[in-house]
Amino acid sequence: MSIELITFLVMVAVFLLGCFLCKLPVSLSMVLSAVAGALVAGRGIPLRHLVEGMFSYVDTIMVIATAMIFMKVIQESGALDAVSCVIIEKFHKLPALMLCLIMIIVMFPGMITGSSTASVLSAGSIMAPVLMLMGVPMLETACILAMGGILGMIAPPTNLPAMVIGAGIDIPYSGFELPLALLTFPLAFVFVLMFGYKYVKKMDYAAVQAKLNNEPRKKFGFRVYIPLILAIVLMVLNKLVPAFSLGMPLIFLIAAAVGCFTGYKFNVLKMAKESVNSVLPVMGILMGVGMFIQIMTLTGVRGLIVTACLSLPELGRYVAMSVSMPLFGAVSSFGSASVLGVPFLLSFLAKKEIIVAAALSLIASLGDMMPPTALAGIFAAQVVGMEKYTPVLKKCLLPCLMVIIWGVLFIVFANELAPYILFT
């Protein structure tokens, strides 16, 4: 047994022991696992590597913290209730169309920013009450948000995993739009109808109307929507006008600051503290994951895993790709795109690389549903008010399998599809 394999097994064992036997938080278990891996591999306790690895996710952590503050602000200010009323009022007669529209809204921030977290925590938190008021149960609502977030981050125009995979072999991010649209939107509509249609079609509008909180709309009028509109405008400007690139954290903070003056008054400091507190465990996990991946790379465990996946014959490689990319995404979907996506793309170079890279990015995105990070699942559960996120993951198992099959089909038939969907 190689030292890399022993190191990997020790890391997994310490992580599981920490989580399940010692009942430690996931983040601390990951830190202990990283330290144990380094010790077994004869690297001592490499403080520099542990701290350096922690910095891998600083940007993501800032997006999460600020998105959560934004979400709380639109809740507290009354904007959320106002939006729910408008959507249900306007579209209740066309339930299927309304569900598809809601799915596009959930996906929109991800399409613009390339982040499933941004989708779930911003548009997801706005759409969750709408869905639940229409009768979609909490669990199904969370599933719609989670899958919407994931597909939003892959849908065009902004797909960071595809950019990361493409950059690995110097493919410019151009010509990806149609393949990505075909990879994501059909699935998105299928999933939202699968989870929500049977509840929405029997919606009793009169009963729902009675539950709607119309007060913020009446009291504050148009101004209650300003933080939402501002966030959307800034996100679009961020994408369209490079010189105006504010970044997601600043956009969320600006919109949140404006939201403090457009609706109900609330204690800003208390709200901000609560928001950050609620996402502290996730931020801790990301830091632990950063250490974990750094030690995996340092000790050769990453190389062992990647080489083992690529060692399989072509059919086995499809299976390995379908399993390893989402699994590695437990560490980070962007990490999965970079570490596994690029080698897999190289192994399929006989096929049209833009379609393969787009499909690989779709499969890598499932990492955001893989514990312990499972950002899309965790935040979707949090937004709808569920205590645990595991039921969301279980319920999303079938859609996740459908995502993998859809992605693999695109790879298998990449050359046949190319004349119809590639125009570069």
Add this chain to the structure above:
Amino acid sequence: MTKKNYITAALSLALAVAIMVYTGMNFLAARDLPWPEQGPSVTDIKLLSDWFPGLKDTNGDTWVYVLQGQKPGGKMLVLGGTHANEVSGYMSAFTFIETAVVEEGTVYVIPYTNHSAMTHNDPGEGNLQYFTLQTKSGARTFRYGSRATNPVDQWPDPDVYVHFPSGQQLSGSETRNINRGYPGREDGNLTEKMAYGVASLIRAENIDLTFDLHEASPEYPVINATVVHQNAIDIGSEGCMNLLLQGIDMALEQSPINFHGLTHRELGDHTETLAILMETANASQGRLRGATTLNQVLGGWDDCYVVSQKLNMLYVPWDENGHPIEERCGRHLQGIYEYSQAFNNAHPDTPIVYSGVPSYAELFTNADPATLGGAHLGSFLM
């Protein structure tokens, strides 16, 4: 909060502060970079900000070594350390500065083109920070840096990087990659300013020939290759043939016209220089690599790549002998020599003539195999 909680919290905080101070000192020390010794032809050492003052007092400003020949002639620029984790790029620049005797023309060498990238390491990659070689003057320590500008100097990255002036879109992290930032911008971010500084030097000094020295992971398709701007294709062809005749496996590629931001495309398009980029194989920056070791960085020895070779995943042959730093620097230095000879044949009135720089044979093929992996390269350094 109970008393016990306060004690635990205080101890955790104290531990965190201690780790912060210890690692903070380590990260700060990485800003103190080793520089080349002055070789026999070094006549001046300038800063890049002498050509573009916008870089003055920033971590993007970098030393430019000027090697003035005894007779006038053509002008050549060698860029090392475009990517600070591509060791043979900057070690070739060090070797050139410390050994070259320039007879005709002027050679400018920048050992750390992205100075900022040399002052940190990539999170998640578990790279070395330093390595030491025995040189003529004793042990000298060198840095191993990052592919991209230090985020302390330029942060945060946008979601999507839009290249100026083409408008090409790339992943946001490429914003800090100087070899996606050319021709640069006077009022851009630090990376674009560094690129602009290099282009300003080329324009101001009328540089005829520019070399950009790189390494790539063995699974990267463009490897053991020279990429040239279309204006340099004749020189590239002649030089490449001479390299092949000497048994050096080298592919020649013309710079793609639709892939922007790289030296071989933008410096050729936006200045009068003949732009040439060379790639050699470095195991320590690949995704298929094994554990980080000194032998992997300097010797190119990596068992994972031996396995990958058997899987036909690589674009460069790989076996237990690896690709030692002497071979990688030898390829670059011999490449500079052959392409500059081809330039001299095409421009006999403005030649660039130099000697003293170790050849591929001296560095690699004629070397005692036991000394490969750093020791032999060190023997040429001052």
